[in-house]
Amino acid sequence: MSIQMDGPRLFGHGAQLALAVVMAAVLLPASLQSVRVSDVSAPWVFVLTVAVLALHVCVATARRWAIPSFAIGTVGCAVLLVAPDIDGVTDFSETSRYSPVLLPSVLCFFALLYAVSAHTTSPWPTAALGVGLVGSLLTLVRLWEFTAAPIEAWAWWLLLSTTAIGGTIAAWALGRYRATRAAWTSQLAERAAADERRRIAREMHDVVAHSLAVMVSHAEAGRLVVPNSPERAAEILTTIADSGREALTEMRGLLGVLRDESASTEPQPGLDDLPALVERVRASGVDIELSTDEQLRTTPAVGLTIYRVVQEALTNVARHAGHRPRARVSVTAVGAGIVVRVTNTGSSTEATGIGKGLVGMRERVDAVGGTLSAGPTEDGWAVEVRVP
Known part of the structure; x- marks a missing residue:
């Protein structure tokens, strides 16, 4: 711009x-x-x-x-x-x-x-x-x-007083209306810019946090596994490289939007990309079960919201749910809406209010007219989202 x-x-x-x-x-x-x-x-x-x-x-x-x-x-x-x-x-x-x-x-x-x-x-x-x-x-x-x-004297004085006093008040009022309207327009522009900054911050957080969590998990696993199984080194390093490459691609897309570049960028992820997301997190050591409706379709904005919510939830599982955590992701159609539920075993720092991931998820869901609930369960943590 x-x-x-x-x-x-x-x-x-x-x-x-x-x-x-x-x-x-x-x-x-x-x-x-x-x-x-x-x-x-x-x-x-x-x-x-x-x-x-x-x-x-x-x-x-x-x-x-x-x-x-x-x-x-x-x-x-x-x-x-x-x-x-x-x-x-x-x-x-x-x-x-x-x-x-x-x-x-x-x-x-x-x-x-x-x-x-x-x-x-x-x-x-x-x-x-x-x-x-x-x-x-x-x-x-x-x-x-x-x-x-x-003209008659009374008509002359009426005309004169109306012109002098009424014209003065009218000119002043028109000027104040113009100033008020300009201030209102400026506030709308500032609010839109602030919303855009928050949206970009959420995108950057989701991309970087998820990719780094996967990369760190693989690096730690590699440190433990490679001495005993050297043949797995290539697999672990490939996963780390793929995660980093994907993060760079998404970040270039975001920066391209900020620069208003005419060159086409990669499409934003959606429901169809959930299996690949689950596979990447699963490769980092998290046992994940995914269930989705085969014919489920939605708008790109809602699809991106669902993808980012699942991404953030699984990132928290990989980072905070302890050793060999288990998670389940379900995306189902309920009436005229979609219900997304991510549950996991183990503890989570989100339960203690640490981190901004939950705040970012709630902002995303609110932006598309949905609701989000999250909290501890008997053996772990659950995040549930309902979007139109």
């Missing part, structure tokens, strides 16, 4: 730059024209022009530098709020005058508020909302005497 990191960008993401271009194309010409033809003094024309341009530039930089852009945009809106009344292309009548805070470019403030709410952490979103609400109230106070609107 390859990860590509985005390089630094002057304006952040392309979508933010596109938004700034659209808002500038729609709002900026009328705002600049109104300032240009207004009858205020030249210094105020310059200040208002800078404030309007700053609002639009801040929209372009809000994704990359949300807090500084919001702060500069807030100062620009404050300048428009305290500036003297103007008349221009956006007035309602030839004799009307209005505060520059009614210029179309003031709508850029909502985009800046959204950026802070969506892309920053506490306490900045709350602080930005407070600034927006205070600015909305000051705007209403500043426009209290403005009665030149071509």
Whole structure:
């Protein structure tokens, strides 16, 4: 799996730059024209022009530098709020005058508020909302005497208050929704990655623990048997080599999945591989009886789970059940499910809670919707699994 990191960008993401271009194309010409033809003094024309341009530039930089852009945009809106009344292309009548805070470019403030709410952490979103609400109230106070609107006064104040306060709350709420959704998506990705790490750890544990147990058992048996029966040395060494080779093959398959290699890997083991598994463990000195339904078929995931459970259980038998242990493995269909039972004579460290094999088996079984029970019997240990 390859990860590509985005390089630094002057304006952040392309979508933010596109938004700034659209808002500038729609709002900026009328705002600049109104300032240009207004009858205020030249210094105020310059200040208002800078404030309007700053609002639009801040929209372009809000994704990359949300807090500084919001702060500069807030100062620009404050300048428009305290500036003297103007008349221009956006007035309602030839004799009307209005505060520059009614210029179309003031709508850029909502985009800046959204950026802070969506892309920053506490306490900045709350602080930005407070600034927006205070600015909305000051705007209403500043426009209290403005009665030149071509609609009824009550309708004008309803429209103005809804736009100022409602727009502020809506922009903030949309930003918080976006931030919450992004955090939720990130948590899902982290959870999926953690689940995958646990799955790989279980696979590695099953492969390595089983193969090493078989190899160690053969090596110990060889140390005792070869001096008296030299002819069996080749057989014992062959079994050790086969176990190691199988472990390497499975580990290469797991590493290939981690690297996202396109080359095909060996198929995962399943029910059909149980006889070979039993034979390998039997060769290490464990007397095993295997019984399975001939026509039993299941999904690859369930088949792999059954194989790994039997593998782990027999590995524990080989490692902990004492000298010449006996085990029995049965895989039978019961109703709409499959029951797997592994019993053995002798003791087991799993009975005392030592080791993580039982935990790994339970996680595997839970993943396919099954149940697992394990515990000591009168003469040994039993593991029983029921899977759909």
